[in-house]
Amino acid sequence: MNPVEMIRKKRSGGALTEAEIEFLIAGYVRGDVPDYQMSAFLMAVYFQGMSDRESACFTETMLHSGSIVDLSSIPGVKVDKHSTGGVGDKVSLILAPMVAACGVPVPMISGRGLGHTGGTLDKLEAIPGFRTDLSMKEYVEVIRETGLVLIGQTPEIAPADRKMYALRDVTSTVESIPLIAGSIMSKKLAEGIDALVLDVKTGNGAFMQTEKESLALARALVGIGAAGGKPTAGLVTSMDQPLGQAIGNWWEVVESVECLRGKQVPDLMDVTLALGGLMLKLGGKASTMEAGIELCRSAIWSGRAYEKFLQIVSRQGGDTRAIENLPAYPPSLNRIEVTATDSGYVHAFKTREIGVLATELGAGRSRVDEAIDPKAGIIVGKKIGEKVEAGDVLAVIMTDRPEAAVRAADAYRSFVGIGREPVAVPPVIRWYVDIHGVKPYSRNDVYPAG
Amino acid sequence: MNPVEMIRKKRSGGALTEAEIEFLIAGYVRGDVPDYQMSAFLMAVYFQGMSDRESACFTETMLHSGSIVDLSSIPGVKVDKHSTGGVGDKVSLILAPMVAACGVPVPMISGRGLGHTGGTLDKLEAIPGFRTDLSMKEYVEVIRETGLVLIGQTPEIAPADRKMYALRDVTSTVESIPLIAGSIMSKKLAEGIDALVLDVKTGNGAFMQTEKESLALARALVGIGAAGGKPTAGLVTSMDQPLGQAIGNWWEVVESVECLRGKQVPDLMDVTLALGGLMLKLGGKASTMEAGIELCRSAIWSGRAYEKFLQIVSRQGGDTRAIENLPAYPPSLNRIEVTATDSGYVHAFKTREIGVLATELGAGRSRVDEAIDPKAGIIVGKKIGEKVEAGDVLAVIMTDRPEAAVRAADAYRSFVGIGREPVAVPPVIRWYVDIHGVKPYSRNDVYPAG
Numbered sequence: 041m042n043p044v045e046m047i048r049k050k051r052s053g054g055a056l057t058e059a060e061i062e063f064l065i066a067g068y069v070r071g072d073v074p075d076y077q078m079s080a081f082l083m084a085v086y087f088q089g090m091s092d093r094e095s096a097c098f099t100e101t102m103l104h105s106g107s108i109v110d111l112s113s114i115p116g117v118k119v120d121k122h123s124t125g126g127v128g129d130k131v132s133l134i135l136a137p138m139v140a141a142c143g144v145p146v147p148m149i150s151g152r153g154l155g156h157t158g159g160t161l162d163k164l165e166a167i168p169g170f171r172t173d174l175s176m177k178e179y180v181e182v183i184r185e186t187g188l189v190l191i192g193q194t195p196e197i198a199p200a201d202r203k204m205y206a207l208r209d210v211t212s213t214v215e216s217i218p219l220i221a222g223s224i225m226s227k228k229l230a231e232g233i234d235a236l237v238l239d240v241k242t243g244n245g246a247f248m249q250t251e252k253e254s255l256a257l258a259r260a261l262v263g264i265g266a267a268g269g270k271p272t273a274g275l276v277t278s279m280d281q282p283l284g285q286a287i288g289n290w291w292e293v294v295e296s297v298e299c300l301r302g303k304q305v306p307d308l309m310d311v312t313l314a315l316g317g318l319m320l321k322l323g324g325k326a327s328t329m330e331a332g333i334e335l336c337r338s339a340i341w342s343g344r345a346y347e348k349f350l351q352i353v354s355r356q357g358g359d360t361r362a363i364e365n366l367p368a369y370p371p372s373l374n375r376i377e378v379t380a381t382d383s384g385y386v387h388a389f390k391t392r393e394i395g396v397l398a399t400e401l402g403a404g405r406s407r408v409d410e411a412i413d414p415k416a417g418i419i420v421g422k423k424i425g426e427k428v429e430a431g432d433v434l435a436v437i438m439t440d441r442p443e444a445a446v447r448a449a450d451a452y453r454s455f456v457g458i459g460r461e462p463v464a465v466p467p468v469i470r471w472y473v474d475i476h477g478v479k480p481y482s483r484n485d486v487y488p489a490g
Numbered sequence: 491m492n493p494v495e496m497i498r499k500k501r502s503g504g505a506l507t508e509a510e511i512e513f514l515i516a517g518y519v520r521g522d523v524p525d526y527q528m529s530a531f532l533m534a535v536y537f538q539g540m541s542d543r544e545s546a547c548f549t550e551t552m553l554h555s556g557s558i559v560d561l562s563s564i565p566g567v568k569v570d571k572h573s574t575g576g577v578g579d580k581v582s583l584i585l586a587p588m589v590a591a592c593g594v595p596v597p598m599i600s601g602r603g604l605g606h607t608g609g610t611l612d613k614l615e616a617i618p619g620f621r622t623d624l625s626m627k628e629y630v631e632v633i634r635e636t637g638l639v640l641i642g643q644t645p646e647i648a649p650a651d652r653k654m655y656a657l658r659d660v661t662s663t664v665e666s667i668p669l670i671a672g673s674i675m676s677k678k679l680a681e682g683i684d685a686l687v688l689d690v691k692t693g694n695g696a697f698m699q700t701e702k703e704s705l706a707l708a709r710a711l712v713g714i715g716a717a718g719g720k721p722t723a724g725l726v727t728s729m730d731q732p733l734g735q736a737i738g739n740w741w742e743v744v745e746s747v748e749c750l751r752g753k754q755v756p757d758l759m760d761v762t763l764a765l766g767g768l769m770l771k772l773g774g775k776a777s778t779m780e781a782g783i784e785l786c787r788s789a790i791w792s793g794r795a796y797e798k799f800l801q802i803v804s805r806q807g808g809d810t811r812a813i814e815n816l817p818a819y820p821p822s823l824n825r826i827e828v829t830a831t832d833s834g835y836v837h838a839f840k841t842r843e844i845g846v847l848a849t850e851l852g853a854g855r856s857r858v859d860e861a862i863d864p865k866a867g868i869i870v871g872k873k874i875g876e877k878v879e880a881g882d883v884l885a886v887i888m889t890d891r892p893e894a895a896v897r898a899a900d901a902y903r904s905f906v907g908i909g910r911e912p913v914a915v916p917p918v919i920r921w922y923v924d925i926h927g928v929k930p931y932s933r934n935d936v937y938p939a940g
């Protein structure tokens with residue numbers, strides 16, 4: 041067993057055996073395989089990829105580098121959702137209580153935002169008092185009591201991935217489908233889940249900008265889930281414009297609460313209900329995804345989803361008065377209305393740039409150790425397909441940073457493409473992916489998920 | 491300037507600017523750019539290559555990481571030869587005194603053998619007393635007095651290359667033409683040369699096994715030489731069988747001395763004379779390579795080349811009595827005649843395997859810190875094209891290692907392919923390469939070298 045030979049084998053397009061992958065990853069975690077060999081190996085993987093068997097074994101080895109939560113004492117089929125991340129993606133905040141309210145336990149370990157995307161943890165922490173740093177013992181207690189739990193990564197979970205991700209970040213080896221898939225799945229499989237639903241974003245605000253890449257990642261994730269014995273299915277959804285209207289941590293909580301109380305935000309709720317339907321299908325509470333969607337709808341209109349949200353906020357230390365009285369939240373120093381200078385129809389967004397702008401307003405981080413301003417953000421007024429008259433409000437921007445405030449309106453305006461001709465509202469859900477393959481998404485299908 | 495972005499740029503097929511390459515290499519030597527970023531960069535170069543400009547700048551930066559010997563006080567055009575290494579390649583031992591005897595100063599910094607190939611330093615050190623560890627001051631003194639100097643690498647020369655090569659060795663990033671070319675040329679350009687001649691080996695005993703790869707390396711080396719202002723030309727020569735008859739350090743000295751005294755060993759002397767002719771052409775002592783070859787011949791038959799060899803041996807501390815009385819050298823414990831079991835014609839050699847066998851007999855190293863037995867080796871009896879009767883001696887093997895002695899004859903026999911039909915003796919010199927391009931080698935051409 042020689043790391044140099046393994047790097048050479050991968051470099052030359054060969055496939056490593058399970059024993060070789062275990063040797064390499066376990067040796068790396070122990071410190072026997074140095075960073076410089078691992079980074080050369082990762083770059084070779086970037087160019088040569090991994091076979092399905094290698095991917096599955098790579099993920100398993102990272103998974104077993106740490107603890108795997110045992111939720112077998114919790115009744116029911118535990119199902120989580122993972123999103124590859126985007127701008128305005130607050131789906132988890134609505135989805136988790138909605139699905140839990142339908143009787144499927146949701147153990148959810150989330151990340152923080154970095155770069156142009158937000159993170160579920162930062163959004164939850166915008167709620168005064170909300171604790172995401174539960175111990176593993178509390179994690180099991182909370183899901184047992186409430187049917188869901190929302191926490192951040194703990195040091196026990198997949199330490200190999202944490203060490204490897206830090207290395208990938210500084211060696212330009214992040215953008216590799218088998219490495220991304222292994223990183224995601226090693227953490228998800230450690231949560232104690234029985235099944236997993238994926239929201240793989242595609243478009244100019246996503247990490248994977250083309251449908252081809254997004255589908256390849258979705259297939260890789262589904263394959264690893266299946267190899268790990270956890271039924272996995274997913275949707276490829278559009279990130280060619282922000283999802284919903286709110287961008288920024290507190291504002292995304294506000295929009296989520298409004299949706300839980302029944303507000304119709306078409307693209308956001310289309311994605312949330314479809315993922316919810318799939319989770320209920322995989323969780324054994326609905327015979328089809330369609331039937332699952334209907335159960336989710338009833339959890340919303342009955343108020344049970346909102347009640348579940350209040351319950352988890354309270355259980356994890358959050359102040360439910362902030363939720364029940366949204367306007368009482370402290371305002372930003374600057375509130376800027378961005379008005380249109382042209383008339384026409386919204387054709388396109390530079391979505392990634394809007395995410396970066398939100399970060400500059402204080403809503404995100406460009407370094408992991410930066411602080412976040414939860415009330416900084418953007419409310420998107422006009423979305424793709426909407427008619428605009430000169431002078432209409434395109435968006436409202438909130439920030440405490442005076443310099444960002446000066447530039448923000450012109451910047452935002454430059455990120456919205458307005459054309460003369462009307463355009464159709466593009467479908468937000470594009471593809472359905474499971475172990476049987478890929479098909480175009482259509483609400484009228486009955487999906488044979490699982 | 492961010493190494494992560496430079497790795498990304500190279501990974502995506504872009505070309506780095508000169509400032510970026512300098513930042514990366516100088517930062518690496520200082521320790522500001524860590525090993526793990528450099529190894530990821532090197533693997534990206536393995537897959538994406540380098541442009542001619544990048545190669546030249548990469549080499550220049552490594553060259554300037556250390557001292558460059560100033561030989562401007564030595565009259566004449568200083569010319570060195572570099573070989574990419576092979577089995578039985580003792581060309582330098584004949585070539586350097588032969589060319590120096592014709593009035594072209596030869597400053598030669600050589601390496602040690604590693605793996606299946608020998609190294610000029612190890613061969614020179616087989617001569618009792620011969621010192622290759624001269625200081626830079628002695629280096630200049632010796633070439634001033636004798637017209638040539640033969641030493642090993644010093645810590646002052648291209649420390650960036652030394653640090654980088656050690657990293658490449660343990661990260662499977664050795665086999666990349668721009669990296670190999672940069673490594674060779676950064677050391678050669680530091681020697682104080684005015685021009686350089688290359689012997690790029692090709693075939694199953696060479697590092698580059700195909701003519702395509704060998705020509706690509708030759709072109710890369712010639713391009714870097716030209717970019718550094720040093721006229722460079724080279725030959726691509728066969729390593730599909732050992733060069734000459736002797737393999738092993740003392741035995742290669744013996745064969746070299748015999749050739750310096752006028753012995754005809756066709757393939758070895760064809761290569762040596764052609765390279766010598768080219769060095770005299772580049773050194774301004776002959777108007778054509780052909781004329782240079784004739785001058786080299788006369789240096790041999792007149793005895794001046796042999797006298798020059800004795801002079802440099804003596805000047806660098808070697809015992810000339812060992813040279814003048816070759817049979818007095820202590821013999822090996824085991825001397826094994828390998829006899830043929832079949833009759834026919836020698837069709838082919840497994841040249842690399844023969845080099846590895848010589849290493850196992852004690853003639854080389856598999857690790858850099860291993861000791862060498864100078865008298866261990868192989869004398870090749872029958873070469874490609876020669877007729878063989880069962881019982882004929884194919885080779886004679888010398889070793890002090892009893893275990894190696896037991897296996898050696900059967901091993902050697904299995905590395906020689908004998909067929910029924912006669913085959914022609916293949917030409918040893920295949921291609922001529924200079925800045926104007928590549929052409930097939932033909933003795934009757936007059937090469938527009940330089």
